[in-house]
Amino acid sequence: MDMVGTTARHARRSTGTDEGFSLIELLVASVMLVTVLLAIIPLFMRSIQNNTAGNVHTKISNYSKSQVEELFQLDFDHPRLDIPAGQTEVSIDEHWSRADHEWKPGLPASGLAPWIRTTTVRQYNISAIDRDVETFDFPKSSALDGGAAAGSVHLKEIIVVVRSNSGPLGPTRQIVLRTLKAK
Numbered sequence: 001m002d003m004v005g006t007t008a009r010h011a012r013r014s015t016g017t018d019e020g021f022s023l024i025e026l027l028v029a030s031v032m033l034v035t036v037l038l039a040i041i042p043l044f045m046r047s048i049q050n051n052t053a054g055n056v057h058t059k060i061s062n063y064s065k066s067q068v069e070e071l072f073q074l075d076f077d078h079p080r081l082d083i084p085a086g087q088t089e090v091s092i093d094e095h096w097s098r099a100d101h102e103w104k105p106g107l108p109a110s111g112l113a114p115w116i117r118t119t120t121v122r123q124y125n126i127s128a129i130d131r132d133v134e135t136f137d138f139p140k141s142s143a144l145d146g147g148a149a150a151g152s153v154h155l156k157e158i159i160v161v162v163r164s165n166s167g168p169l170g171p172t173r174q175i176v177l178r179t180l181k182a183k
Helices: 002-018 023-072
Strands: 089-097 102-105 115-124 155-164 174-182
Touching (some): 023 115, 023 155, 023 174
Antiparallel strands (some): 089 102, 115 155
């Protein structure tokens, strides 16, 4: 009787050794997992770059639109839209201050600003519109002098250019928005 019980216990123990993974199987699975992960990592890196670039484009667009909308809401004869006598345009450069989170006049002394915004205002007579061109491009030479008679100025062109400085994720990005303000 002892012999039968011992054989049964021994049989149960030997069938239990087939459970689990061998060291070779574990190594093969690890190599496969590492290969898949290495193939996916560049996709995540590219996704991060695209998200960062999209964020920069959105900020540039918003900074441009806010300036155009602010100037468009002003009266036609507002001092910010005036052009000095003897000039055909006025351009204002500003830079974004990271520390203050606002636009500061002029270009930064250090040259390090995430964004530079240039706002240009020109004034025209209605006859300056090239009727053959759907884009309403004005020859710069037809811009009226700031000392022109008030009755001859019918349109003001507002151009806002916002540029981002180049960084580790690529070259400088810029957006140009242009609008016309009629009297």
